[in-house]
Amino acid sequence: MTRFATTGGAAVAALAAALALTACGGDDDTGRGSGADTGASTAPGGDGASGSGEADAAALEGTWVGLTDGKNVTVSITAGKVALVADQAVCQGDVRDMGEVMLALKCTGGATDRTMGAIGSNDGKKLVLSWDGGVEDTLSRADPGKLPSDLPSLPEMPEVPELPELPEVPSPS
Numbered sequence: 001m002t003r004f005a006t007t008g009g010a011a012v013a014a015l016a017a018a019l020a021l022t023a024c025g026g027d028d029d030t031g032r033g034s035g036a037d038t039g040a041s042t043a044p045g046g047d048g049a050s051g052s053g054e055a056d057a058a059a060l061e062g063t064w065v066g067l068t069d070g071k072n073v074t075v076s077i078t079a080g081k082v083a084l085v086a087d088q089a090v091c092q093g094d095v096r097d098m099g100e101v102m103l104a105l106k107c108t109g110g111a112t113d114r115t116m117g118a119i120g121s122n123d124g125k126k127l128v129l130s131w132d133g134g135v136e137d138t139l140s141r142a143d144p145g146k147l148p149s150d151l152p153s154l155p156e157m158p159e160v161p162e163l164p165e166l167p168e169v170p171s172p173s
Contacts, residue, residue: 056101064139
């Protein structure tokens with residue numbers, strides 16, 4: 001049962017990330033400045049002609065999953081919008097061109113360790129994100145409908161001993 005719950009947790013995390021992305025459509029522009037660092041949203045297929053950041057942003061599109069310190073991390077990026085589910089935090093934000101491609105997020109519950117992330121590397125299969133809170137996530141691209149095959153396996157659960165038979169309790173007369 002625990003094995004199912006852990007596997008189900010990854011599915012729940014992926015589902016939460018997908019739901020968070022669909023909720024991003026009506027965001028408010030308050031708090032966003034004007035200038036080069038505001039939401040450099042790039043759809044896949046961008047030619048990168050206006051700067052190297054656009055080509056890098058397009059390469060981030062998709063869902064990325066992995067484990068950091070033994071906890072599931074899921075990042076989904078669609079049309080320049082980012083949703084992240086890690087540990088007990090749910091974060092949303094944008095891909096931004098700040099001289100280099102960055103992920104700028106706001107998280108629920110006061111989480112601050114994944115609010116500004118830099119791309120350490122991205123080869124199309126593995127993505128390394130370095131966060132301003134000191135956390136580094138190494139993630140694998142998730143194929144739609146499939147979990148990556150290179151994630152570590154779950155530990156085996158110990159056998160639960162059988163309980164001894166309890167004596168019958170006499171009924172009150």
